[in-house]
Amino acid sequence: MCFRTKNSKTFNQLEDRFKARFLTPEWYTPDVFNAFTFPVTPVITNDRNDVIQGFSWGLIPYWAKDTNIRKSTFNARLETLAQKPSFKPSLLKRCLVLADGFYEWKWLDPKGKSKQKYLLTLPEEESFAFAGLWNSWTDRNTGEILNTYTIITTAANELMSEIHNTKKRMPVIMTPKAEKDWLSGGELVMQNDHLEGVVCE
DNA sequence: CCAGACGTTGTT
DNA sequence: GTCTGG
DNA sequence: CCAGACGTTGTT
DNA sequence: GTCTGG
Numbered sequence: 001m002c003f004r005t006k007n008s009k010t011f012n013q014l015e016d017r018f019k020a021r022f023l024t025p026e027w028y029t030p031d032v033f034n035a036f037t038f039p040v041t042p043v044i045t046n047d048r049n050d051v052i053q054g055f056s057w058g059l060i061p062y063w064a065k066d067t068n069i070r071k072s073t074f075n076a077r078l079e080t081l082a083q084k085p086s087f088k089p090s091l092l093k094r095c096l097v098l099a100d101g102f103y104e105w106k107w108l109d110p111k112g113k114s115k116q117k118y119l120l121t122l123p124e125e126e127s128f129a130f131a132g133l134w135n136s137w138t139d140r141n142t143g144e145i146l147n148t149y150t151i152i153t154t155a156a157n158e159l160m161s162e163i164h165n166t167k168k169r170m171p172v173i174m175t176p177k178a179e180k181d182w183l184s185g186g187e188l189v190m191q192n193d194h195l196e197g198v199v200c201e
Numbered sequence: 202c203c204a205g206a207c208g209t210t211g212t213t
Numbered sequence: 214g215t216c217t218g219g
Numbered sequence: 220c221c222a223g224a225c226g227t228t229g230t231t
Numbered sequence: 232g233t234c235t236g237g
Contacts, residue, residue: 003211036212061207063214072208085207085215105213117213153209167210200213 002075002130002151002171003035006101006119007042009127011052014098017127018179020044020052027054032103035074042098043149045134046183052098059150060137061086067137067146076133076150078172078188087133087150095149096129096179102171103200104164117200118163122173129179131172131188157192 009017011025022028022042033039040054058070063085073086081087100122105115122128134149152172160170170192174182178189 003209004213032213034213059208061214064207069207072210075209077209083216085217087208088215103213105211115213150208169210 002102002153004103005033005041005097005099005130006103007031007033007098008100008125014042014052014127018044018052018096018098018129020050022052033057036071038070043132043134044096044098044129044183046092046094046185049183053147055095055134055147055149057149059086059090059133059135059148060146061089062135062137063089064137065140070148073150075153075169075171078152078154081133081152090133090135090150092185093134094183094185095132095134096174096183097132097149097151098127098129100125100127104160106163107166112166118197119200120160120163120195120197122194123196128191129174131174131182131190152188154190154192157195159195159197160192163197
């Protein structure tokens with residue numbers, strides 16, 4: 001599903017758009033992030049919404065004994081969030097995952113032998129936020145603290161059903177008003193209707 | 202009741 | 214820590 | 220939660 | 232039908 005995101009904005013552009021500051025901007029450079037490498041990417045959390053922090057993709061619940069669970073917590077299904085032991089402790093630990101694009105692969109045949117890569121963006125590659133949840137995990141051996149997040153997914157809309165045609169899922173996209181509501185503990189309002197899909201090379 | 206899971210959907 | 218499959 | 224048990228205690 | 236072991 002949503003395993004690869006794109007951040008093309010500079011840290012100054014992110015600060016202006018999201019009305020928040022990097023404490024230390026040097027860790028961030030615009031890039032494409034692959035979930036399977038657990039990249040540190042820019043997020044804004046509910047408890048410090050004036051700051052852009054670097055959290056690692058792949059949520060680890062605080063109770064985990066090790067980090068193995070991460071490989072399956074890149075995404076969290078919106079429909080079942082409240083029932084899952086891994087996400088329940090994070091229901092009010094909300095975050096914005098800052099981005100301006102993500103990638104999906106359309107299967108061109110029933111077996112997926114041939115695939116077409118698509119980049120999904122808003123018009124003009126405007127910045128947006130994925131709806132996310134976060135948690136802090138302490139390594140019992142080293143005492144190291146790891147801040148991690150997951151991206152919430154929902155049923156694919158019409159466009160995404162065409163592109164992500166095997167799983168019919170898509171990440172929850174938010175624009176400014178919904179971002180505030182989400183961070184402050186309110187309802188999740190998604191703005192998934194303005195996405196555009198562009199075929200990649 | 203307890204042991205074992207706890208999660209989602211690709212290998213770009 | 215809490216849920217669930219057996 | 221469900222499958223499987225669900226009972227007692229000699230010898231002539 | 233209800234209890235209980237797994």
